[in-house]
Amino acid sequence: MRKALAGFAAISLVAGTVWFAVPRSAGAQGGGTIEVEVKYNGAPQVETIKVNKDTEQCGKEAKIEKVAVGANKGLANAVASVAGAKGAATAKKVSIDQKGCAFHPTVVAMTPGAIDILNSDGILHNLHTYSTANPSVNKAQPKFKKTMTEKFEKPEFIKVTCDVHSWMLGWVAVMPHPFFGVTDANGVAKIENAPAGKQTIEVWHATLGKATKDVDVKPGATTKVTIEMVKK
């Protein structure tokens, strides 16, 4: 069930990335695709917690996935991006859904701008962000409010929680440029249309921190790179 969900999230993410990468291709001439595979050698870190409220929507048990590891030691929910790249913000609006008392996707990446917060559960949630660059948000989202729109204008990795359901944990990665991707359940992220030439790929993970690797991006081709995260 969880895998299916994560897979779905990953597919939709990748699809989304492709979708908004295409119309922009005119801007960056002769960009290439980078397929980043993020690996992690350690064990997954998952905490389970018994749920005592809104059990109809949340279920009886919740999982806090600090480190989610998929097939081939692929690390999910890491953000890969081209370090120091420049590019215009994309017009595509991203969203996080609160469904089953969890954030879907767990990690969402976006260029500065607006993000929709959806409430599919139809119960009281609240959006509580912990940020330094952007103003902190702490807003209730009652059951009858299906969509809320927030703006994050400064690049930053923002932790998102819901204080009503304290196990809910998500991240919004606000990126300074459009060359990024979030790894799927198997640890793979695609950065489409990345500027060609020598680049540094940076990977960020909420629990494991950052790692970088240099890569030579060939125009019009797919460059594969594997980055290993180490246990902190």
Place this chain on the structure above:
Amino acid sequence: MLNWWLPENVSTFGRDIDWLFQLIYAITMITGLLVFVTMIVFLVMYRDRPGRTATYTHGNTTLEIVWTIVPALILVVLTFLSAPVWSKIKMSVPATDVVIQVTAKQFNWQVAYPGADGKFGTDDDKKFLDEMHVPMNKPIRVILKSQDVIHSFFVPSFRIKQDAVPGREIVAWFDATKPGKYEWPCAELCGFGHSGMKGWVYVHTADDYAKWAAENLKSEAPAQEEKPKS
């Protein structure tokens, strides 16, 4: 329609509180009725009718003394009856081996049992969310903390209420007398999620509690990989 009166009491000191409540209820009801009946009788008897003249008086010292002393005496008695109960509930904590730490946070009760080492804040703490299990007929000591704003620990059926104040550890206690599942709301406004911040307290018989503790409080195999606790 007549859904009222105190909820069922299931704690030892709750009986004392209810008794005092009923005593005050009786006193105030009688006083209130006397005042209202007197007032209505006066209003009817002394209403303005042709030919009626009002009595010219500025008061009566004896009466003044009486209605100063009588309420004062009643209130003194009430004070003397309330003081020991207050002292029992808030000024002393009975010795016990069940100590539970409750850390309130917008908008949840985080419950911790100390684990094998008997200390809080160590890795073997057993943590629960919005849920507390206690044995019946045994004093339970609750260490109340708050992570953010002021919350208030309130279990209506236990007649217990104590604020959780950030920066402090406040000790409260109760002794439940009947097994069951009791609602545990937060009673102090703590933000937009205040309404709905609640948990459940499960009171078990001694045997059931032992069973529950064996399943949930026992430390698992010590070889277990040390999880990084946040």
Place this chain on the structure above:
Amino acid sequence: MSAHAATAHGHATHEHHEMGFLRTYVFSTDHKMIARQFLFLGLFMMLIGGALALIIRWQLAWPETPVPGLSGILSETQGILEPSTYNMAFTMHATIMVFFVVMPILAGAFGNFLIPLMIGARDMAFPTLNMLSFWTTWTAGIIMLAGFFVPGGHAAAGWTSYAPLASVVEYTGVNWGQNLWCISLFVMGIGSMMGSINYITTVINMRAPGMSMFRMPLVIWSLFITAILLLLALPVLTSGVAMLLFDRLLGTSWFRPSGGGEPLLWQHLFWYFGHPEVYILILPAMGIASEILPVFSRKPIFGYHAMAFSMVSIAFLSWIVYGHHMFVSGMNPALGMSFMVTTMVIAVPSAIKTFNWLGTLWGGRIQFTVPMLNSLAFVSMFVIGGLSGIFMASTPVDIYIQDTYFIVAHIHYVVFGGSIFGAFAAIYFWFPKMFGRMTNPALGYLHFVGSFIFFNVTFFPMHIIGVGGHMRRIYNPTQYEFLQPMQHWNVIMTIGAIGLGISQIPFIINFFWSLFGGKKAPMNPWNSTTLEWTAPSPPPHLNWGAKLPTVYRGPYEYSVPGASEDYSPQTQPDHAPAGARRH
């Protein structure tokens, strides 16, 4: 110490020239015009506070359904209240009602109107300061209302604004709303300080010849004591909100434990102000009732000295009972014990007052006029509010009922049943003097009957659900299993509240219709004895003609045996051995 006080009043007769519109109606230094301004401010704010109350009640009876009439303002949710909006609604309802309705009407309007007129002075001691006091309060009101329009909404941490919920933006998501709340109360505190200094000075220095302290009407005693409480209590709040604002804007951490502060410090400061504040709200109403009951019982007040001294002792004791708001706050339980003792003690003077009011009715010739009915409502509702207070005084019982609707019932019986009925009584009673016109009695009766019945339908069940454990300040009671069987009470109370709101319509019509079309008022429509009724209705600038009244007797000489009328005004020279108390 009385006769020489008013003679030094130099500007008594000079410069009685016409003044322009602005000087007469807007920037007036005339205590009567300032009183009217305070009255209008209070009544206008009451509409806002009342509307907020109805919004709160709607949400409690039918949680998360669209509030009628709000779909335009809350268009995003089709008129459904969000939890944060609900918190804002009850916070602002209480703030507005306490600081911008009851205080301006009772202390501001009637304090200003009655003090000079009833002690025989031409104006306040410091007329310009008086004007400044109104305009400061008015500014505070504008700042408070501005908070509704800032992003993030208005203050939502309760009218008590407990730190750290109120002191850290992140905990509520409210930013400038709470800041403006602090600034507004700070400004209001300054205004109130100017007013109270003025009242105290006027009462001490400007009494007419013969008006000794113990010939002062009890309402003047009550306003005098209220002014002392205001002078000493409000600055504590003023400093408190300044500290709160510094915590929010400058990071001072007075109340934030992570910065070395102490959340309970706010509660100590707030309630050190807050408990005297309760008496600031109720004492003038007690005075008003003590004024009106003798007039319409046609008999002297029972136990004048007991009444005056009980108010003095309430004022004194009100400083040492404040801790009863904090029994379960984490304050040292030993302190709780001492505060229980003082709280029990303060019930005694209130009991004395009640019995004396009953004594005043005894053997009277009771006329059921509209102001009299409102005063009787004040007495009876205050009795209920007072008796329910005894539950809270007993610390063990308070553990259970603290933060439940029992408390909400108690404060509404004291502040609405007490202060607001007192204010209605005062408005009906002094309207002829204030505006020179009589009010319409039929509309007055209609207003009274509706208000009295629906008040009780609205607030009495709060005791019941409070005893059942219903917490205050919750957005949706149906979230709790143990409250679900009591939900029908919430529906009944809301219907009562709607009725209570509708019952105010005759009052509004009566007020404005009488203002322009009411019957012209005679000088003394109620055959009353006190000094204000010896001035024309409405009194001109400087109140009396060339000569100030001289006082010969106490304020409540009704039905004096052998007198030609059933009332003997204070200005009537004392030749018959009337037996009135003289000093």
